[in-house]
Amino acid sequence: RKEVEQDPGPFNVPEGATVAFNCTYSNSASQSFFWYRQDCRKEPKLLMSVYSSGNEDGRFTAQLNRASQYISLLIRDSKLSDSATYLCVVNDLAGGATNKLIFGTGTLLAVQP
Amino acid sequence: EADIYQTPRYLVIGTGKKITLECSQTMGHDKMYWYQQDPGMELHLIHYSYGVNSTEKGDLSSESTVSRIRTEHFPLTLESARPSHTSQYLCASKQGSSPLHFGNGTRLTVT
Numbered sequence: 204r205k206e207v208e209q210d211p212g213p214f215n216v217p218e219g220a221t222v223a224f225n226c227t228y229s230n231s232a233s234q235s236f237f238w239y240r241q242d243c244r245k246e247p248k249l250l251m252s253v254y255s256s257g258n259e260d261g262r263f264t265a266q267l268n269r270a271s272q273y274i275s276l277l278i279r280d281s282k283l284s285d286s287a288t289y290l291c292v293v294n295d296l297a298g299g300a301t302n303k304l305i306f307g308t309g310t311l312l313a314v315q316p
Numbered sequence: 317e318a319d320i321y322q323t324p325r326y327l328v329i330g331t332g333k334k335i336t337l338e339c340s341q342t343m344g345h346d347k348m349y350w351y352q353q354d355p356g357m358e359l360h361l362i363h364y365s366y367g368v369n370s371t372e373k374g375d376l377s378s379e380s381t382v383s384r385i386r387t388e389h390f391p392l393t394l395e396s397a398r399p400s401h402t403s404q405y406l407c408a409s410k411q412g413s414s415p416l417h418f419g420n421g422t423r424l425t426v427t
Contacts, residue, residue: 235413244355246406246418290359294413304349304416308358 209307226291322419339407
């Protein structure tokens with residue numbers, strides 16, 4: 204089993220739709236969580252951190268479920284410009300000063316006009 | 317927001333050449349990383365550093381080497397480039413448990 208798992212998609216949705224992605228992680232001791240967005244042939248860019256109480260940034264809502272070990276990203280009122288790959292990133296604290304970043308394989312979102 | 321720069325942006329080079337990909341960050345981040353990514357594929361960690369004079373190999377075996385003589389620089393070197401090294405190389409940095417910030421990448425083509 205992979206340490207971080209995402210549905211690769213693609214998710215094809217019409218403009219204006221609401222779409223949700225889940226990401227599961229295997230290490231219950233994982234400490235911090237992030238969603239990144241990556242456009243084709245570009246570098247990943249931080250979309251939002253994921254906090255225990257859940258957090259919202261405009262049309263985007265991120266949630267963490269520690270009991271079930273998954274994080275989610277909800278996008279409301281999808282725009283064409285939301286088309287990208289969404290990467291889930293989990294930061295495991297391996298002890299001492301080290302910490303390990305684990306990337307999911309990404310979920311491809313294609314918003315259709 | 318972190319400022320992290322990679323040069324060159326694109327590089328086309330012949331087999332057997334030695335190349336160095338540059339990565340610099342101006343935020344004083346202690347941790348720096350090199351990832352390799354083929355188009356449409358996942359990121360693979362090839363090297364990382366937790367501070368000056370600290371370098372470690374990542375999850376993906378790589379023929380490249382890195383150095384961290386100064387906090388802000390983390391160059392990656394290929395002694396003898398091969399077509400199999402053709403890929404995108406992404407440098408990133410972070411401080412503590414903060415999010416990772418990526419440079420805009422170097423797209424390498426070895427002919």
